[in-house]
Amino acid sequence: MTTNNLVIETELLTKRFGDIVAVDGLSLEIPRGHVFGLLGPNGSGKTTTMGMLLGLVRPSAGRFSLFGGRITHRESLTRTGAVVEFPSFYPHLSGRDNLAYFQEVSGKSDAVELDMLLDKVGLAERGKDRFRTYSLGMKQRLGLAYVLLGNPELLILDEPTNGMDPDGMAEVRELIRSLGDGERTVLLSSHLLHEVEQVCDSVAILSHGRLVVQGRVDDLVHSLAGEKILLRTTDNAKAIEVISKLDWVTDVTSKEKSILVSAPPKRSTEISEVLSKSAVYIAEMTSSQMSLEEYYFNITSGANGD
Amino acid sequence: MIRQILNLARWDVIKLRRRWMPWVFLVFIVLSSQLRLLTEYQKFSNADPGRIEVQAGPGDEEGEYTTIGISCLDIQDGAVESRLTGMQNEYRNKALQEIESLRERCPGTLAMYDTARKIFLNNAALPGSLSFGFGMFGTMGYVFVMILAAMAMGVEYTWGTARQVLAKGCSRGRFLAAKILALMAVVGIGHLVVMLFMGISGLVISYTLADNGITTDVVQWLRAGADAIKSMYMMLPYIILGMFFAILTSSASSGIVISVVFFIGESILRWIIGSYLGPDAARILISVNTPLWMTSLEFPALDDPPAIYNYMRDFLSTFLPILAYIIVFGSTSFWLFHRRDLRPSAGG
CATH class of the missing domain: 3.40.50.300 (P-loop containing nucleotide triphosphate hydrolases)
Structure with missing residues (x-):
C-alpha cells in the first residue's frame, strides 16, 4: 500500500x-x-x-x-x-x-x-x-x-x-x-x-x-473461523459416522440439531454424495461463519490471558 | 490569524452574553456605584457645618426643652435673626452668646466644609462621576472579573467544548487569545454601562448642585478618559489570573473557588506582610498595586523635569508590577494550555 x-x-x-x-x-x-x-x-x-x-x-x-x-x-x-x-x-x-x-x-x-x-x-x-x-x-x-x-x-x-x-x-x-x-x-x-x-x-x-x-472484517472472521460446514440431515448419528471416515475432514461435531463439519466448503458436494450413498439425506447445508462478536471475544480473551 | 482571533472573540462575547452571570455582576456594579454616589450625596446634603443647638424656651415638667439648630451656613447667610424670631429675651440673649462663640470658629469650619463640597462635586458631578464609578471595579470588580474569567475558560473544559474547538484545527494560542480579548471586551462594555449611569447621575448633580454646571475643563475630561483606560488595564491581570486558575484546575468550579480564595487570601497576606515586613514588601501583591494605580496623579508641567521624573517614577512603580502579573501569569497560562493534554474523562 x-x-x-x-x-x-x-x-x-x-x-x-x-x-x-x-x-x-x-x-x-x-x-x-x-x-x-x-x-x-x-x-x-x-x-x-x-x-x-x-x-x-x-x-x-x-x-x-x-x-x-x-x-x-x-x-x-x-x-x-x-x-x-x-x-x-x-x-x-x-x-x-x-x-x-x-x-x-x-x-x-x-x-x-x-x-x-x-x-x-x-x-x-x-x-x-x-x-x-x-x-x-x-x-x-x-x-x-x-x-x-x-x-x-x-x-x-x-x-x-x-x-x-x-x-x-x-x-x-x-x-x-x-x-x-x-x-x-x-x-x-x-x-x-x-x-x-x-x-x-x-x-x-x-x-x-x-x-x-x-x-x-471478512478476512479476520474467516481466519479464526476456519472452514466449516453446517449440516442438518435425516439421520445425524449416521451422518457423523460416515463423514468421520473421510480423510480430508478434520473434525465432525454435533451441534444441537445440526452437525458442524471442519472441511472446505468447496467439498460440500462430495459430502452430499457420500451421505446419499449411505441413505442419509441433507435437509440443510450452509457454510458456517463466526460473527465479529465471537471473534472479538475470542481474540480479546486471548490477549487478556484469559 | 488576527481575523480568526477577532471572529472567535466575537463568538466568545456572544457565549458570555447569553449567560446570566455577567448580567448579575453588571447589575450589582451599576447599583453599587449608584448607591455609593447616593450615600456621598446624602452625607453632603445633610452636612450642617459647625451646627450647635440653642435652647429656644423654658423646659417642660420633665426638664425637656425645645432647641433650634444653628450652623455656620446660617451665620454666613445672615439667617440667624430670622431663626431666633419669637424667642424670649432670656433665651435669645443666651443663644446669641453661643452663636457669637460659633461665629469665631466658623471661618475654619466653613473652609473645611467648602473643601468637602469641592471633593464631593469633583466625584459626583461630570466628569468626576465617571471616574468615581470605576471605583466599584476597584473593589468588588476584581473578584467578579476573576470569577467571570475562570467561568468562561473553565466551562470549555467542563463541557468538553475545548476539545471540539481544537479538533476543528483551531490553534490553542488563538483560542486563548480570543478568550482574553472577549473578556476584555465584556469588561469594557461593563465600564461603558457604568459610565452611562454615572454620567446621567453626574449630569443631574452638575446642574442641580454645581455652581457652574458641567465643567468645560478639558484636563478633567481627559483625566476621566485616562481613568477608564487605567481601570481597564487594572482588570487585565485579574482576567489573566481567573483564566490561569481555570486552566490550572481544568475546571470552571475549581477555577472560581480558587479565584475567590485568592482574593480573600491576598487580603490576609497583605495585612500580614504589611505588618511584619512593611508596606513596601506588600507591593509584590497585585491587590496592593491596583488601588495605587487608580490613584490620580497630577500631570506634571512639561517644563519641569523633576516633576516629570516624579510622575514617571510613581506611574511606573504601579504600572510595572501589574504588567509583571500580566506577563508571568499570562505566559504561564499559555504554556500550560499548550502543554497539557485535553484528556477524555473516562473510557478508552
Whole structure:
C-alpha cells in the first residue's frame, strides 16, 4: 500500500499517563475511502488514540501522520470532522448557533451549509432550540452534523450511536456507511460489535493499549473461523459416522440439531454424495461463519490471558 | 490569524452574553456605584457645618426643652435673626452668646466644609462621576472579573467544548487569545454601562448642585478618559489570573473557588506582610498595586523635569508590577494550555 493512499498512519504510537500505559506501540495503517473500526474493551486505548490523532493528547513516543503528512497537522484537522468521547456543545446556545460557532472556528461562514446539515441529521425543526433541551439522541445527531461541517475528507467518530434509539442507530449506521462511500475515510470506535461488523470494511482490535489484530472484517472472521460446514440431515448419528471416515475432514461435531463439519466448503458436494450413498439425506447445508462478536471475544480473551 | 482571533472573540462575547452571570455582576456594579454616589450625596446634603443647638424656651415638667439648630451656613447667610424670631429675651440673649462663640470658629469650619463640597462635586458631578464609578471595579470588580474569567475558560473544559474547538484545527494560542480579548471586551462594555449611569447621575448633580454646571475643563475630561483606560488595564491581570486558575484546575468550579480564595487570601497576606515586613514588601501583591494605580496623579508641567521624573517614577512603580502579573501569569497560562493534554474523562 502506498503511503499516499494512507489517510491515517501511526508508528509505534505510545501514550503513558504516569505509570499507566494507555496506548502501547500502536502501528496502524488506514487507507483512503475505508470505514475503519477501532474495537476494544474500556481502557483499551481507543479514545486516547483518537485524542492523539486530533492533537488533544500529546504522544509519549512514536509518530503519526494524517493525509500522508503532506500538510501540517492543523491543516489536516481542518479537513477532519471528529467527535471524541461524546458530542460537546454550549448548552445555552441553540443547536444552530453551536454549529455556526464551530463553522467559524474552521474559518468559514455558510448559513446554507448549516441548514442543510441540520436537515440531514433530522434536526431542522429543533435547530433554534437550546442544546440543553435536546435528548441524548438529538445531541448525537448534532454531533454528526458537527463532524460533517466543511465536508471533511476524514471522519473520526467515537461511539456515534451511543444513547440513540434503535431507529436512530439504524439511520446513523446507514449514514456512516454512506459517508464512507467514495473517497471519504471514517475511523469509528464502538462497543457495539455488530455495528462495526455492519458498517466497517476493516477493523483493529485493541487490548490494554496494544494492537491485537488489524485487517479486513471478512478476512479476520474467516481466519479464526476456519472452514466449516453446517449440516442438518435425516439421520445425524449416521451422518457423523460416515463423514468421520473421510480423510480430508478434520473434525465432525454435533451441534444441537445440526452437525458442524471442519472441511472446505468447496467439498460440500462430495459430502452430499457420500451421505446419499449411505441413505442419509441433507435437509440443510450452509457454510458456517463466526460473527465479529465471537471473534472479538475470542481474540480479546486471548490477549487478556484469559 | 488576527481575523480568526477577532471572529472567535466575537463568538466568545456572544457565549458570555447569553449567560446570566455577567448580567448579575453588571447589575450589582451599576447599583453599587449608584448607591455609593447616593450615600456621598446624602452625607453632603445633610452636612450642617459647625451646627450647635440653642435652647429656644423654658423646659417642660420633665426638664425637656425645645432647641433650634444653628450652623455656620446660617451665620454666613445672615439667617440667624430670622431663626431666633419669637424667642424670649432670656433665651435669645443666651443663644446669641453661643452663636457669637460659633461665629469665631466658623471661618475654619466653613473652609473645611467648602473643601468637602469641592471633593464631593469633583466625584459626583461630570466628569468626576465617571471616574468615581470605576471605583466599584476597584473593589468588588476584581473578584467578579476573576470569577467571570475562570467561568468562561473553565466551562470549555467542563463541557468538553475545548476539545471540539481544537479538533476543528483551531490553534490553542488563538483560542486563548480570543478568550482574553472577549473578556476584555465584556469588561469594557461593563465600564461603558457604568459610565452611562454615572454620567446621567453626574449630569443631574452638575446642574442641580454645581455652581457652574458641567465643567468645560478639558484636563478633567481627559483625566476621566485616562481613568477608564487605567481601570481597564487594572482588570487585565485579574482576567489573566481567573483564566490561569481555570486552566490550572481544568475546571470552571475549581477555577472560581480558587479565584475567590485568592482574593480573600491576598487580603490576609497583605495585612500580614504589611505588618511584619512593611508596606513596601506588600507591593509584590497585585491587590496592593491596583488601588495605587487608580490613584490620580497630577500631570506634571512639561517644563519641569523633576516633576516629570516624579510622575514617571510613581506611574511606573504601579504600572510595572501589574504588567509583571500580566506577563508571568499570562505566559504561564499559555504554556500550560499548550502543554497539557485535553484528556477524555473516562473510557478508552
